[in-house]
Each structure stands twice: as structure tokens, then as C-alpha cells.
Amino acid sequence: MGLVMLALLLWALGWAANAALANGPARGTAAARLAVPLIFGATLLGMWELVVRGLEVPLVILPAPSVIAETFAARTGTLWEDFVQTFLKGALSGYAIGCVAAFAVAIVADRFDFLRRGLLPVGNFMAALPIVGTAPILVMWFGFDWESKAAVVVVMVFFPMLVNTVAGLADTGAMQRDLMRTYGASYLQTLVKLRLPAAMPFVFNGLKISTTLALIGAIVAEFFGSPIRGVGFRISTSVGQLALDMVWAEIAVAALAGTLFYGAIAAIEKRVTFWHPSHRS
């Protein structure tokens, strides 16, 4: 019981520290902006550890963070193998294929207005559907290995990417297009010099949404059958063995991969769309 009281004390301390930082003299600084969420996260982790130890929660319900960290450190080899299988082979290749294909289709659809008017409502509709349900079909077609996972990812990222790119290509003003016409620019020149750069904020929005979708697709597709490695495979089998520390370690891998992937795309976006108002301030 003492540890639980300690957890409550830790919570009070963490909250007091954050309140002092957030309302104190350092409220606007970048350091405070970074410190407050970190303190909050650390407080939650500390409470998790103390409550699990204090109430002696069994491992099969909730392992303590320290146990998860131990498992993570002890089984980095397995985790790396799963990461390569699910992220590098399945998610990343599918992401690349899906985004490039959607981009190409969007450019064609933008060239022919009839196609754009037909594809956009269909694409919007498809983007809201539970496409991850195609996983069992694609696993049946492409086999158990990473090719089927890449196929699921392709289908999942295609429509959000298509809709965003088409919307972006339509985002130039009449004045800007008229200016290009007075320069005597051809369709291709207008596309490359005006409309593609103007579409980049939308394209990157699609790319960022797709990072999460790619990981979800690759992981869920592994629930329908996979070789004996992969994040989704390890999660479902470890859950079956009640090895929850391993499950949490895999979740940590997936979370890290997702955040870094998103961060990488956001960093590229910052360099490409430096002119956009949201990045200028």
C-alpha cells in the first residue's frame, strides 16, 4: 500500500512541478514546452511502475515498465528482426508503391476533368471504408510473406493520398494560373513550376496520414497469417502465451517506428514547403 501512496505523492509532485512551469515566469519558453510533457510522461511511467509493484498486479495483466524495458533490452535481436520484416519490408515498400501510384493517378485525373469529377467522390468514399478488411484476401493472393503486407499497405494509403493530391493540384488561384498563361507556359511548365509546388502542403498531408495507415495495415495483415517473424505476428503469438512484457516491447517498437516515420516525413515537409505560412513564423 505504501508504494501506491508513493504513486499518488509522485502524481501530486509532478502536477505541482508542471503547474509551476506552465504558469510561472518560464511559461512561454521552448524549454518549458519540452519539459512539461516530458515530466507528465515520466510521472505516468513512475506511477505505472509503483502501482503495479504496490498492488502486485500479475504479469499477465500489466507488466511494470521496468520489466518491459528489461525484455526490450534482452530481446533486441528478435525485435529488430520483427522491425525489418514489418516496417522495412512490408510497410515501407507498400507505402512507397502506394504513394507513387496515387500521385501518378492524381496527375492523370487532374489532367482530365471528367476523371477528376468521377474519381474524387469515389476516392473520398473509399478513404472512409475499413480497407484493412481486405487483408485476408490479399494474404490469400500474395502469400504469407511481406509481399501481401505491402499489398495491404498499398490499398490503404492509395485513397487518402489520391484525394489529397487531387485537392492540392486544384489549389492554385486564377490569378496565378493567368500569370503563367501570360508567360506562355505550356501545361507541363505550369504543372512543374506552379501547381506541383502549390500542391505540396496537401501532398505532405496525405503522406503524413499514410505513415500511420501503413503501419496499421502491415501489423493487422499479419494477424491473418505471416511467417514466424513480424510485429503483428509476435504480438498475436505473445498474447497467446500471455507474455505481455514481449507484447508491450513490440508495441513500443511500433510506437517508436510510427513516430520516427511521421517525424521524418514532417522534417522533409518543412524543407520542401518552407514558403507556406504555417512554417514561416
Add this chain to the structure above:
Amino acid sequence: MTRAAPIAAQGAGVGRSGRVALRAKGMAHTLLPVMTVLAAILALWYLACIPMNAGQSVLTAARADVAVSPESASDRRGMSGLALALRNPGVAVAGAYGQDRARLPAPHQVAAELWAGTVGEPVSSNRSLIWHGWVTMSATLLGFVFGTALGVLLAIGIVHSRVMDMSVMPWAIVSQTVPIIAIAPMIIVVLYSVGIQGIVPKAVISAYLSFFPVVVGMVTGLRSPGSMQLDLLATYGASRLQVLTKLRLPASMPYLFASLKIGIAASLIGAIVGELPTGASAGLGARLLAGSYYGQTEQIWAALFAAAILAALSVGLLGALERALLGRMGMR
């Protein structure tokens, strides 16, 4: 179609009311291209059935002593479906659309399965797609309502407390980049081991998935009133509660509905994935899994379309609600 139509637009004066004529014109403007795209998809699907199912059609034909082009089965095994279909066009086309467990069932086969599962079975039967859809949808809705309510509450807290804003908001944003659905199997099994099963574990996953989009959207929405509007309420001497109920909440409605549409789609995916790991016996996810175990492709496709129809219905319902509500509030 939110663009305001110019009064002098072409066709605006046709018919009894310009608005009706414009709407009809707008329908034709999108309906024809959409129909063309859908027809093209259907045609491609029918076309794809031929090579996809060629292996099975040729095998059946060879067993029925019809002459097929590479005569030995071992020669055929290495060939792709497309090559087989090209060398035996007649057999491949004839056999493509009637197979029982086709690799790619034809659209009419899926439609027949969907029809048999919805209209052809009594609702209480465990082969009825309406019954399975309801099992999934009830968990989705329960989780969606809880997730949305919690998300709105947290967003209100974040807007009013600087500490909560600075400590919780970055994590809420980071959580959007994490494939949280990976947690689904664990939630199911852990709740099962403490004796909770049935609808609640799936609803927990659904709630969890709809929670973060609502938080992020509602924080943006509650902050959307400008300083002029806030200042006006301050000059009226409005309390924080009054500012919340009279300005912030009404102003956040468009953002709320945008998040709700994302949230319900995510909730449905959560409920479907939540049915996968425990081998649940009911629900659309269970139908998908059972279909993939036994190679019942038509069953998979029918369940997939049922899920798509459910998602489309719920998003469409929210959209209609949004239009009606925002119309009454004079926001569009």
C-alpha cells in the same frame, strides 16, 4: 458542393426554382463521371476474374477431359494465371464466373452472397450478415459514444487549463502517429483474463481509437472563436461557463463533426480488429477470419462489403446530421 452558385449561372432560371435546377445540374455534373468510374471498376473486376481464376478453371476442364494447352499438370503449375488464360482463352472465360471458392469471386457472386446473407437468412440466424453486422456495430457505437464523450471532456479541460494543455496535448498529437490498433489483441486477452468478455473489450478498443481524433479536433474547435468574439463576451461579463456554452461549444460544431466522422470510421475498424485475436464467433471480423481459415472467399468479400456499407451508412448519417444541425445554427 459548398460553392455558392452565381445567380446568373447557366441553367439557373430553368424550372420552378433556380436552386432545384442548379442542384439537378450539379447531380448530372458529378453523377455521370462517378457512374463511369464505377462502371470501369466493375468491368476491370470482371476482366480480372479471368486470369485470377484461370488456374482453377483449367484444372477443372482438364479433369473433365477437355483439351487444355500445356497438357501435363506439372507444366501448368509454374505458369501464371495470365499465361494460362492466354493459352486457353475459351476454357478460362467459361470457368471464370461460376467457381465455388474462386480466388476472385465475380461481383455478381459477391452480390448474391450479400443478398443471401441479409435478406435470405432470418436475422436471428448465425449466418445472417445483419446479425453479425449488428454485433460489430453495437460494440462500435458503445465505444464511439464513450470515446467521444471522454474526448470532448478532455478537450474542454485542455482549453481551460494551461497545465493540461502543455502536458497532455503533445502526447495526444504523438498518439496520432502511433499504430494504436496494435494494442487491440492485448486489450481483448487481458480483459478476458479478468473475466470481462463480449461487447465490452471491443467497445474499449473502439473508444480508444475514436478518443484521440475527437480530442485534437475539439481543442482546435473550442479555440476557433476569435479574440473579438471573446472580448465581446468579456464585456458582457460572461462567466467561463457561459463563454463555453454560448460561444466555444457552438463554434466548435464543424470541427466536432469532422472528428466524429474520422472517429466512427476508426471505431468500426477497432471493433473489427478486436474480433480477430480471440477467434470470436460473431461479428464481421469473425466472418472475415473464418472465411480466411476455410478459404470461403465469397464470405470474406460479403463481410468486407457489409463492413463498407456500415461505415458508409454511419459516416453518411453523421454527415446528414451535420448538415441539418449546422443549417439550423445558421453556420452554412
